[in-house]
Amino acid sequence: MDTGTFSAKSLLDDLFDNGILFDSGVDGLYGRSGVFEEVIERFERLVTRLGAPDKATRIHFPPGMSRATLEKSGYMKSFPQLAGCVHSFMGxxxxxxKLLGMMAAGEDWTELQQPTQVALTPAACYPLYPTVAARGPVPAEGLLFELSSYCFRHEPSQDPARMQLFRMREFVRIGAADQVSAFRESWLERGKAMIESLGLPCEVDLANDPFFGRGGKMMANNQRDQGLKFELLIPVTSEEKPTACLSFNYHQDHFGQTWGLQFADGSLCHSACVGFGLERVALALFRHHGPDVNAWPAAARAALWDA
Amino acid sequence: MIDQIRSLFVGNETLPFDVEKLADQDNLYDAGMTSFASVQIMLAIEEKFDIEFPEEMLTRRTFASLANIADAVTKLTTEAA
Structure with missing residues (x-):
């Protein structure tokens, strides 16, 4: 792996050549090697250890979620281009x-499929909010969750840091505005220190989500004006456009309003999350430290393997 | 023109306020307009006045009050004339 040059396509080819990722024939869907998975497991352990003092409740949702939940969340208003719904044959x-005939003739047979109740999870925290709301009022001290899920976003690319199916680990804080702001602030510091301990160059910057269309430009400007999203960026496939590996998001009371998340006195909850793009962090490590994990810098090895 | 703009708010069910009770200078976001509602208003205004907001005008400030929106529409319709 040539750590001197930066190109998305050549990085992907390097990862294939070194047996770290495996081609599936679809851009953005790759097999992972044992060592790639080991790096992710080690990194997840590091994240969990850093968050341990906060005593989060851990929940792992599957990569598919209730389609009704996705609809109610407002995801289709903002990111219709990224969403995926599962369809199945029910005839x-x-x-x-007829389906087999169409398939054999090379025709579009998918019209014979019907939408199921399942949508692919676009971010680890989407299934959480209705789950919390169903449990009744949020206690005065608020709530904290640690989540992990495979996520889907339809954005095929030969940039290995832009996969269609990838894992996201998240901490989600639900509570009063000052509680969730303090949570986000603490992770902005902890996240940067953690990535620096791995010997990776990084910077934190104001950011916006890829909202759809021209209306989305306005949503993005609003998000930036209000300082709602920050990203921790690491050069992976480009020095000029570094990759967002961690994100720090303040949702205000958006999910509180949508799902009726409230305290016992009826006031709405705010929420914030910190997300760790697990494949992206692993890619950054391989990109900067090379394909042989045994040859990685001692500090990075100690942070991941010794603790 | 303000009345024409005001009329575009009347049918929007996502707005938690009565636009007839708001002054021209009142902050619409403070009154409860969400980002997404402001996008709907933006698109309705473009259709009504046959204009297109350039990207640099697609900001929170442009849509913060009826008066701000009217200023922006005036600017765009004057430029087009």
């Missing part, structure tokens, strides 16, 4: 024969 034998 009879006659329609099955």
């Amino acid at each position: 009879n034998e006659r329609e099955h024969a």
Whole structure:
């Protein structure tokens, strides 16, 4: 792996050549090697250890979530271009024969599928909010969750740091505005210190989500004006456009309003999350420290393996 | 023109306020307009006045009050004339 040059396509080829990722025939869907997975496991352990004093409740949701929940969350207002819904064949034998005929003829057979109740999870925290709301009022001290999920976003790319299916680990704080702001502030510091301990160059910058369309430009400007999103950036495939590996998001009372998350006195909860893009962090480590993890700098090895 | 703009708010069910009770200078976001509601208003204004907001005007400030919106629409319709 040539650590001197930066190019998305050549990095992907390097990762294939070194047996770290495996091609599936679809851009953004890759097999992972054992060592790649080991790096992710070690990094997750580091994240959990750093967050341990906060005593978060851990929940692992599957990569598919309730489609009704996704609809109610407002995701389709902001990111219709990224969403994926699961469709399945629900017809009879006659329609099955038709499907096979269309497939054999190279026609679009997918019209014979119907939408299921399942949508692919776009971010680890989307299934959380209705789950919390169903438990009743939020206690005065607020709540803290640690989540992990495979996530889907439809943005095929040969940039290995832009996968269609990837894992996200998240801490989510639900509570009063000052509680969730303090949570985000503490992770802005902890996150940067953690990445620096791994010997990776990084910077934290104001950011916006990739909202859809021209209206999305306005949403993005609003988000920036209000300082709602920050990202920790590491050069992975480009020095000029470093990759967001951690993100720090303040949702104000958006999810509180949407899901009726409230305290016992009826006031709405605010929420914030810190997300760790696990494949992106692993890619950054391989990109900067090389394909052989045994040859990684001692500090990075100590942070991941010794603790 | 302000009345025309005001009329575009009337049918929007996502707004938690009665636009008839707001003064021209009142802050719409403070009154409860969400970012997404402001996008809907933006698109409705473009259709009504046959204009297109340039990217640099797609800001929170442009849509912060009825008066600000009217200023922006005036600017764009004057430029187009």
